């Protein structure tokens with residue numbers, strides 16, 4: 037994985053006073069599945085639009101498949117925008133063929149591919165239906181197929197899972213995995229951490245336009261402290277005194293007043309804490325220790341920003 | 349370029365495939381033809397027969413009036429007969445005149461059919477029409493014509509009368525000849541108001557009008573009695589042996605009663621014929637030969653309209669020339685309509701792409717320039733399809749109706765398919781289209797809804813309306829200041845130059861404005877392209893004017 041499919045260096049985008057993206061560096065190795073994560077308004081879509089040269093960066097350089105502009109290599113790129121939409125009066129198969137045609141595929145091949153894809157991903161019966169007669173999710177699937185019908189080596193999907201039912205979310209995951217198996221590099225943005233966790237090789241976490249984290253999922257999980265949640269008849273001080281405990285926080289919960297979050301030292305075993313509790317005669321009503329999920333990572337690293345964004 | 353063409357092909361297919369498009373296109377000729385038929389129908393079948401009564405207390409007018417109305421009717425029926433024969437003639441007789449003498453050519457100026465009918469009666473002589481008045485009057489003519497008609501000709505349907513005089517009702521209760529005119533009117537009012545009905549062939553009809561001619565209405569016109577001189581006249585001034593009455597001395601007027609104020613045809617016809625009869629009788633009373641007067645009145649100096657711009661020997665102005673001078677008005681109108689129509693298609697589907705956000709996918713596949721070029725070309729092809737369909741249907745219709753009889757239509761065809769007008773039309777259509785289409789495209793690119801676009805369309809329409817307001821004047825003064833100045837404003841060049849096209853504009857204007865138009869098009873495409881490129885990806889409020897200027901300068 038020496039070759040880079042995408043490289044951003046010091047890329048910023050300002051809309052007037054608003055700094056939507058601030059000096060972001062990204063390097064996406066060829067063949068990777070790369071997730072863009074971040075709260076609403078973080079700058080994911082803006083970054084993606086800059087990668088596609090739909091929006092010009094205020095500063096910084098972008099190199100896509102070795103070219104300075106994605107438009108130079110647009111035949112090799114597939115793009116699903118955040119806001120989905122298609123020509124309402126066109127047939128599903130014609131639309132897929134049309135966009136493939138714009139990417140340089142000849143008419144006949146484009147048509148056969150359109151039918152193949154529709155069949156493979158469960159839309160065979162709707163191949164000749166007009167878009168306006170499809171449901172929103174089906175339309176979205178058609179659009180995804182339209183963006184990959186030319187078998188691009190670099191695929192960029194902005195929130196491909198939004199608006200899909202669980203079954204179709206699975207289909208979407210399959211699409212991404214199939215693409216990856218065929219050798220494509222894939223970038224997608226999402227708010228659903230479980231998808232990212234399941235299929236990404238690497239993730240980029242971004243908030244308020246600034247890059248917070250960039251690396252593999254395991255690396256991401258190491259970023260957050262180890263935690264234990266327990267329910268106990270014990271005071272803050274008593275818990276704080278346990279060996280290996282760094283910090284004790286009362287969990288804000290209306291139902292329980294005795295719920296605590298203990299942050300434990302790196303390397304400290306949760307098992308150890310449990311035993312010490314028994315030894316000290318602290319009555320435990322519950323004890324919880326889970327490996328941190330990507331969700332926890334997200335909340336930990338950008339939760340504050342996300343809440344802020346919501347208030348705005 | 350390949351991408352632009354693909355975009356164009358899609359635009360074309362999307363529009364040309366809809367039923368609405370073709371219905372819209374074919375609607376125009378259908379409506380035009382429909383309008384002609386409706387107008388004809390309104391003029392003939394839709395107008396009911398008008399029944400009227402005449403109370404002539406002088407006893408001198410009634411018969412003459414009746415005869416004149418009959419002759420007019422016969423003449424108009426004859427002209428229908430003549431068209432019927434022309435339509436149904438065998439091929440070898442086409443162009444040969446129908447018995448009698450030739451029909452006077454229906455001139456474009458003869459919009460007033462009465463004038464035409466009077467000329468027909470005048471030129472052919474009254475006797476020829478007398479025989480045609482009665483029912484069955486045309487039988488003999490039809491038999492005569494039969495050998496030269498095609499088998500399928502059928503029967504000639506003698507047109508019905510539009511005006512019909514009735515005898516006075518018996519139950520008036522007064523003696524209409526001796527009663528005062530006002531009393532006669534009073535007695536007739538129930539009929540005129542529709543409270544009572546008249547009987548015609550046993551069917552009840554409503555009385556449309558009544559004409560009451562008082563006994564002493566015209567006596568003062570009579571020649572002065574022997575010995576009386578101008579100065580001794582007591583009841584008016586006398587000049588050249590004709591007495592003019594003033595003020596209280598004036599006799600009671602002729603009364604025309606009718607509840608229908610809108611339809612004045614009968615009134616005009618009766619009045620004209622009354623005056624005609626008065627003059628005829630005065631000629632007789634003064635010993636002037638009526639035939640001689642009629643002969644003199646037919647006299648006319650031969651006169652020709654000539655055009656100095658035409659070849660020697662062919663300077664005479666024909667009907668085709670007149671049409672040719674006026675045809676550009678029609679062309680300008682069609683030009684305007686079609687440019688408006690297709691440019692708005694562009695506006696609408698740009699807004700559709702924008703609000704559907706298809707635009708982003710498109711722009712990841714094609715450049716903004718390619719997209720714009722593709723859209724412009726695709727819709728231009730739609731426009732040309734529309735024009736070709738119109739031209740073809742016009743050609744088909746003109747070909748169908750053209751005949752020696754319909755000289756006007758033949759001339760119209762020759763004008764439309766004239767060697768210079770059509771190419772000029774296509775040229776101005778294309779350049780006018782690209783100019784306005786790029787403006788509409790730029791507007792579409794900065795708006796998210798049709799409603800927002802309407803705010804921008806207001807000013808554009810104000811600009812675009814000018815050629816429509818001036819199109820009727822420009823052919824009258826095709827090289828005047830107004831025409832020349834407007835020609836040099838590129839936004840108006842297509843329309844105004846089309847307007848002037850038939851009048852052979854000076855080469856400087858013709859080529860100068862054309863070159864300028866081409867450059868203006870390039871400039872407009874460039875400017876609108878910059879707006880399009882930035883605007884098309886924008887969401888939210890349309891930009892302010894100042895912002896637009898910024899885009900033009902920086903283009904980001």
Ligand SMILES: Nc1ncnc2c1ncn2[C@@H]1O[C@H](COP(=O)(O)OP(=O)(O)OP(=O)(O)O)[C@@H](O)[C@H]1O
Nearest residue numbers: 051054056074075076077078079080081082083887
């Ligand atoms: N065209 C624009 N003009 C002005 N501001 C913009 C424009 N596009 C985006 N922004 C701003 O840039 C910031 C980043 O927006 P962006 O769409 O990139 O966020 P995002 O990470 O994709 O969020 P979400 O998860 O909600 O899709 C936001 O504050 C947004 O308001």
Ligand SMILES: [Mg+2]
Nearest residue numbers: 080081082118
């Ligand atoms: Mg987004």
